[in-house]
Amino acid sequence: MPPSSHIAVLPFPFGSHPVPMLNLVKRIAASAPANVNFSFFCTPESNKTYFSGAKGDEEFANIKAYSVWDGIPRDHVFSGNPQLERIGMFLNATPGNFELAMKEAEEDTGVKISCLLTDAFLWFAADLAEKIGVPWVPYWTSGSCSLSAHLCTDEIRKLATTTGKRVEMIPGLEGLSIDDDMPREVLLDDEQSPLALLLHNVALNLPRATAVVVNSFEELDPAITLDLKPRFKKYLNISPFHLMAAQHSDECLDWLRKQDDASVVYIGFGSVSIPPPNEMVALAEALETCKSPFLWSLRDHARKSLPDGFVDRTSGYGKLVSWAPQMEVLASGKVGVFVSHGGWNSVLESISYGVPLICRPFFGDHGLNSAMVEVQWRAGLRVKDGIFTKNETVKAIKLILSGEKAKEIRENAQLLKGLAINAVKPNGSSARNFQDLLKVLTKS
Template sequence: MAKSHVVIVSYPMQGHVIPLMEFARRLTNEGIKVTFVNTEAIHKVVTSNLEEKEGDLLHMASISDGLESPEDRKDFRKTLKAMVEIMPGKLEELVEKISEEDRSKVTCIVADSFMGWVIGVAKKMGIGSAAYCPSSATTQAILMCAQKWIDDGLMNSDETRLIIVGIPQNNDMIQLCETMPPTKPSILPWMSVPGVDPGLLFQFSKVAAEECTLADWILCNSSYELEPPIYNEFPQLLPVGPLLAGTQKDAKQTGQFWQEDSTCLTWLNQQPTSSIIYIAFGSIATFTQTQFEHLALGLETSNRPFMWVVRKNENCTFPDGYVERVGPRGKIVTWAPQQKVLAHSSVACFISHCGWNSSLEGVTNGLPFLCWPFISDQFLDAAVICDTWKTGLGFDKDEEGVVTKDEIRRKIDELLGDKVFKDMALELKEKVTCSIRPGGSSYRNLCGFIDWVQGKESR
């Protein structure tokens, strides 16, 4: 029987569930029992897509978010209110129930760093706590600096709400630390989420980050090699990654919201080495019909083979005769086993929305990027890829805000025509994969956390 029991609570989004599920798997591999907690709505989706039971040590559980309909869950303000007013009590009830019914004591509660209120529940119950950051350490550090930026006059803080709190006072570049390049205010995580009040998102993110600083550990799905200036300036952030299913032999990625189309792997097996452009934009990015057509035609006129993930809920249509024209050169799927795709020898580059999970998956497979961010921290991640790692290029939009078919074709040719991008990607891959091998920095940090959970002396 497991001596230690960890409760992990995820934010209810695809890009959060997957990395936290992989973290849970690493704990169960060490004999730690894990109860993984989603909201009831997300729990139903995740468990329905589990191909097989994850083992006796991983138990999936859910708590109510107090919301009555899917439409309510699309309302960010209602979701935040439920998290603050309803979910803490529900989580406390669940932990008490576990203590009554399970003989293994809850040793630690791990909060998704966007669910900082979970740390307060752990403190109230006298249980050890950790925050786990599914985004980059750069994003977490920026959120941790929010109050300082207000104090320094870089962000407004009009509590009367006459001015939206958290909006930069001007367009001057913001520098997180001296060893990092300056950041455009427009790409701060709370400034670019369509349909969400940036002031509301700023306040939520700021409070969550402050709550995470009260945890015993702040763990990041990253490595020293990926973001060295951040870890030098913010030593309380501890990298333990990249934790990806693809870095473990025969491991399957879990936590998917959609069924994967594994037939695409057979198609990849028939393609030449380093020939395929892989295109995927995560679980929530959307296109206008005009932009969708430009992307389709840009891929077609590149005259290169490609695999494109087009979700079932993407409400755009292909140009007339498109599928017939691209024929066997273009493989279009509704959802792909992405880590296996990116690890395939036939893939040459990754056109990505630059979510942190996808960024890590590309890095660990030594792939160069074409960056197409849509919301939130994706713009920061794209900047890191292009300006810091120098393993990718961004797209330029025309005067109407469209990435044209000619721009897409041009950037594909530039990226794949310059060997430097691939060389830089392979160099970064080697550094990062070393960090998670036995003896590597992320490996040692993860072992230290596991030992703490199990109450052992440090290795």
């Protein structure tokens, strides 16, 4: 059967962004008709990471990867902040790099592109879709709370000049601190930060989209959902579809099964964030003081910051691994608290499995996500002053595992779990929104 639809997928190839985009595409590919093809356009470095085959995905024959230029000149020497420099160069190369690769994909498949499914950060896709006459469907890979904050940037900046310093008039964000909880880019003048300018452009252009897809579920933030729906032609929360993922076997899962229910402290800071050495020491000393069983996902190169003898002294109740199957760990029922950086994927996974959080935010939306965990959902805590210290970390772990507030926090986490499970049931809000998304993407 010849392809009838050719969906161009444009991820933002930095940080944690490509993973939820690729997961979404795989889910769509598994549900879409057989004659729908997907071309995944990303930098060579990212494609090498996420695609094992030379050009496609071994699991899905209808997903093909195409490389786009990353914007970095040959023999370029980085200085200052290499990551920000890479992002700037990549954005300067857009949209021309995508247009060239899209032309290659059309020639390769013999089918014109019929829809643009992009990371919401790639706001220029609004013009690109209009230029070629196809729908634009941006995917906000974080939560609805951060989307609301960026859409309300102008209002928040005005509030920042008042004495209250609190968000009071934005549904779902009431009571949060402007200085401490809002993403840094919301408060910066656009001329001071390329990323702030990018996110402001995202907010300005998203209402042009055929549909805006969000990596969350409606019932998590009902006030935000009600506020955002009228702002867009379609507003579709489609997660947490990881609840339907298959379970796998792993060495650390075998270790987990031997632990008591809701007793383990699980520590994981994602692939980008690592606490500074003094905080690594403080966290390790807190774990040693509490003596609760712990599972710490920590890359080998970061272990040099741990106190001498820590691994040997804690071997009876702790386990360090270089990588952990996080969703399976959280789904095991053995984790009593997840010590996290507050990245959206980790927060969403944790609340989806009813696991309370201790958050130590680093950048981006981490602070806002952490504030939502503590203030709005009351399903966890933030570390005091945003820094691990031994005494405060001991207090936080004990409070969630056995303190007076432990029952309330765990009940709130379990409530969120129930809402998440209902959202992905056949007639749940996310399941219905996903079917709506399929219609938008595959419509002739």
